[in-house]
Amino acid sequence: MDTARPVPASTRAELGELARQRIGDRLFVSVSNREPFVHSRGPDGTIQVRAAVGGLTLALNSAMEAVGGVWVAHGSGDADRESSDAQGRVRVPPGRPAYDLQRVWLTEDENDGYYNGFANQALWPLCHNAYVKPIFREAHWRAYREVNARFAGAVERVIGGRDAIVFIQDYHFALLPSLLRRRCPNAAFLHFWHIPWPLPDILRICPWHAEILDGILGNDVLGFHTPHYAARFRDAASALPGWRCVGACGLEREGRAVRAGAFPISIDFDGISAAAASAECDAAVERLRDRYGLAGKFVVLGLDRIDYTKGVLERLAAVDSLLASHPDLRGKLVFLNAGAPSRTAIPAYRELHSVMDLATARLNARHGTAVSAPAVSIKEHLHFSEVLALYRLADVCVVSSLEDGMNLVAKEFLAARNDERGRLLLSEFTGAAWELPGAECFNPFDTDHLADRLYALRESGDAGQAETMRSLRGHVRAHNIYAWIGSILDAVPPRRRGR
Ligand code: F6P
Numbered sequence: 284m285d286t287a288r289p290v291p292a293s294t295r296a297e298l299g300e301l302a303r304q305r306i307g308d309r310l311f312v313s314v315s316n317r318e319p320f321v322h323s324r325g326p327d328g329t330i331q332v333r334a335a336v337g338g339l340t341l342a343l344n345s346a347m348e349a350v351g352g353v354w355v356a357h358g359s360g361d362a363d364r365e366s367s368d369a370q371g372r373v374r375v376p377p378g379r380p381a382y383d384l385q386r387v388w389l390t391e392d393e394n395d396g397y398y399n400g401f402a403n404q405a406l407w408p409l410c411h412n413a414y415v416k417p418i419f420r421e422a423h424w425r426a427y428r429e430v431n432a433r434f435a436g437a438v439e440r441v442i443g444g445r446d447a448i449v450f451i452q453d454y455h456f457a458l459l460p461s462l463l464r465r466r467c468p469n470a471a472f473l474h475f476w477h478i479p480w481p482l483p484d485i486l487r488i489c490p491w492h493a494e495i496l497d498g499i500l501g502n503d504v505l506g507f508h509t510p511h512y513a514a515r516f517r518d519a520a521s522a523l524p525g526w527r528c529v530g531a532c533g534l535e536r537e538g539r540a541v542r543a544g545a546f547p548i549s550i551d552f553d554g555i556s557a558a559a560a561s562a563e564c565d566a567a568v569e570r571l572r573d574r575y576g577l578a579g580k581f582v583v584l585g586l587d588r589i590d591y592t593k594g595v596l597e598r599l600a601a602v603d604s605l606l607a608s609h610p611d612l613r614g615k616l617v618f619l620n621a622g623a624p625s626r627t628a629i630p631a632y633r634e635l636h637s638v639m640d641l642a643t644a645r646l647n648a649r650h651g652t653a654v655s656a657p658a659v660s661i662k663e664h665l666h667f668s669e670v671l672a673l674y675r676l677a678d679v680c681v682v683s684s685l686e687d688g689m690n691l692v693a694k695e696f697l698a699a700r701n702d703e704r705g706r707l708l709l710s711e712f713t714g715a716a717w718e719l720p721g722a723e724c725f726n727p728f729d730t731d732h733l734a735d736r737l738y739a740l741r742e743s744g745d746a747g748q749a750e751t752m753r754s755l756r757g758h759v760r761a762h763n764i765y766a767w768i769g770s771i772l773d774a775v776p777p778r779r780r781g782r
Pocket of ligand 1: 317336337338339340453477478625626688
């Protein structure tokens with residue numbers, strides 16, 4: 284809970300040992316919207332399985348491999364049903380099975396209302412400072428309630444009356460904890476909220492904010508990336524009838540306690556560092572350097588899902604401003620703007636694609652030369668070895684989120700830089716900026732200032748680079764994904780009997 288505490292585990296083996304102590308013979312069940320492995324039919328008709336894209340699934344999979352148990356998630360692949368047993372279960376990861384994946388089936392309409400609707404057009408913008416106006420529709424809220432109830436049924440069946448620890452992920456399941464608490468008296472509930480928690484005045488915009496708070500308060504332990512998100516949650520919850528704050532991070536009503544504190548998420552540092560040192564990654568570095576003409580150039584990298592919270596337009600504006608004030612950099616700088624398309628069923632995301640394309644074309648028309656365009660848009664789901672190769676090729680990695688719970692790109696970049704080179708420029712509105720001591724932070728809304736910072740970094744060459752990288756990498760290596768899940772398991776309350 285308290286982030287100053289020593290890490291309770293920092294390797295997979297240590298986490299396995301800690302899990303044996305804390306979980307004992309209880310069943311460990313994690314729940315998320317996105318599943319870690321997706322089965323789909325390839326063009327030749329054969330079934331292929333791939334790991335889902337996204338920080339949450341990658342991080343949680345490392346933890347589940349060490350802890351074991353059952354992961355309940357939406358079965359979204361077009362070959363998921365035929366690749367699971369009659370109950371919707373399959374052992375994963377493929378080739379080295381360590382836990383069960385329990386798929387939950389949703390209709391297109393349900394997914395549209397719950398995921399594209401309430402989760403991503405209401406809660407997502409609400410929790411990210413409402414820079415894009417949240418949309419609240421009764422039908423979306425109804426679908427969200429129904430899907431939360433569907434997952435409650437699925438988790439209850441998985442538990443089957445046993446003693447269990449249920450670990451719920453994210454804003455897709457705000458109602459699940461309270462629903463489950465009534466149905467599963469022998470379970471403890473942990474919930475990690477992977478995105479920011481809104482400021483009080485913004486939370487009140489949501490017509491159903493009291494129901495959401497009430498749902499989340501079904502947990503025993505609730506985790507946020509930073510202490511200030513946790514404090515905002517405690518303030519909002521303690522305004523509900525009967526609830527009051529107790530101690531540093533507790534809430535209480537009629538003798539029932541909820542702990543709401545900071546547990547900053549992380550990555551499998553050693554795993555990523557080793558993958559970045561592999562021959563596969565070396566080959567990707569060569570390939571991408573040639574493909575984008577990076578040799579001898581100053582390479583600025585931005586890499587995210589294409590999402591309006593990530594400050595992708597602000598990054599483009601900063602590079603535009605940099606090249607406008609320093610025309611001598613034309614032909615000497617490449618800005619790689621890499622982003623996987625995401626949530627494209629939602630109009631705000633589709634509009635962002637068009638605006639990005641226009642801004643990129645304008646920038647290249649203004650500052651391009653006959654032989655080179657400064658901004659390169661890479662709009663595809665890259666293989667992880669290519670993501671790591673881009674990190675290795677960057678002189679500067681710019682994380683420009685307007686608001687971001689943590690931002691794991693920042694940590695992955697550090698893990699990939701075994702050469703202790705490169706610079707991380709980090710938006711001050713990320714959990715990573717709060718957590719990483721000594722990181723170079725900036726305000727992404729101030730694009731002219733970002734342009735100046737990029738210029739200064741190019742001028743300063745390698746000065747101080749290795750020292751900063753060594754210190755930042757040391758922090759992430761110690762506070763890795765095993766430490767994250769270990770600190771959450773450390774907070775697991777003792778067994779409850781029909782409370
Ligand atoms: O950052 C919040 C989050 O839900 C993560 O937990 C997840 O990895 C990412 O967004 C991707 O979201 P989606 O599953 O909607 O693609």
